[in-house]
Amino acid sequence: MAALACGNTVVLKAAEQTPLSILVLGTLIKKAGFPPGVVNFVNGHGREAGAALVSHPLVDKVAFTGSTATASQIMKSAAATLKNITLETGGKSPLLVFDDCDIEQAIKWSHFGIMSNQGQICTATSRIFVQKSIYETFLEKFRAQIQEVSKVGDQWDDSTFQGPQVTKAQYDRILSYIDIGESEGATILTGGKRHGDGKGFYIQPTVFTDVKDSMRVFREEIFGPVVTISSFESEYEVVRRANDTTYGLGASVFTKDLERAHRVAIEIEAGMVWVNSSQDCDFRIPFGGVKQSGIGRELGEAGLEAYTQTKAVHINMGNKL
CATH class of the missing domain: 3.40.605.10 (Aldehyde Dehydrogenase; Chain A, domain 1)
Structure with missing residues (x-):
């Protein structure tokens, strides 16, 4: 310390x-x-x-x-x-995926960046922006990654990826945000419900698409396994949208263009920026x-x-x- x-x-x-x-x-x-x-x-x-x-x-x-x-x-x-x-x-950290990235690595890190520790991480990259040309491919692969990796269950089981939320109050809060997202018109790509038979504070990993930047699920910290995925066309557009938040904790950029990575890292309003990773900290x-x-x-x-x-x-x- x-x-x-x-x-x-x-x-x-x-x-x-x-x-x-x-x-x-x-x-x-x-x-x-x-x-x-x-x-x-x-x-x-x-x-x-x-x-x-x-x-x-x-x-x-x-x-x-x-x-x-x-x-x-x-x-x-x-x-x-x-x-x-x-x-x-708090945080509502953006993760930017450009079409020249290593998409397989982008999928794995994007999933880890929001779903690890049940989404209960201040720096969780809970707003994912994907360039339009690879958006549909990204959605398909991201959903497959959740199905393959995100086993929800007993936290003492070595095969479990996602355990319970920390308290019932937090569990109820996350479910209420999922209801808010649906009521605002966002689409649930996968998840969106409690997991299992109702025993324990388990929530399915949840992905929202068709999300407007004005929606509460896009703007407010949920602190759970809930992520929004939006498409973008230009670098200027995505940096502007990534910065349109009261928060500025972390951010991720996925690209093979090192000049772009540095340029975007400078423009994003955040205390930390990861390039081609997420939550990849060092003491x-x-x-x-x-x-x-x-x-x-x-x-x-x-x-x-x-x-x-x-x-x-x-x-x-x-x-x-």
Whole structure:
């Protein structure tokens, strides 16, 4: 952790939906020999435990990963004591597929980019744009990839690709977005329903086509195994549509034209751009977003800077005034 590497003590608060994993981490930290008080853990609801941490005068820095709405509240609370903050928040990341790409690789990475971890990834590439000349081929291959790879079921089964959603509230939210998409006139290419006999929070991997850029399923973060696939004709058009969002966390570009890849990566408003991959992160590379996807960076040299303060010390070696 960058905070520890820079000599800080830390207090970790897990999301109330996942309180046990942080305690497992605590046992590992103790086993590793960290002195008491260096790494501390607090569990509880965000509106109580989280709010107390953010507002406490002895907390110098707050790093948060979660929703944009919660991050906004953290900014307000942190302003009272002028705390340093790092925020990694929501996303509606675009994935651009040009007709000169390796389409088989584009299919595999596009599927992984949205359906892995049940779609519960802030950087999930949940808006796929495919150049018109290969659009129908892409749809056919993408649906086949889901049928071949996306086995939904018990998360402890090694053959499972997609387990349950994290909570019933999130499960219900995703299903409500699927209903919204249908009511707005989008077409379900595949999926669109709960998976199985109703036991467990399982949702079929869902693909929407015939999606207008104004639709909620296109614009709002769903945080589940739901993706929209749209066609485009020109590079200018797709960059404009990709940027037409309040978010700016990640983006992917699939092309064999390296000049185009760099050109589009520069034009896309995102903190991270993958070329011919998705979710392909490295701890040495800065991670973070722009616009309503966050403030500051984790990982890499920029991540270390986020947990340090620059101090100037001036020493007079005997010069008289």
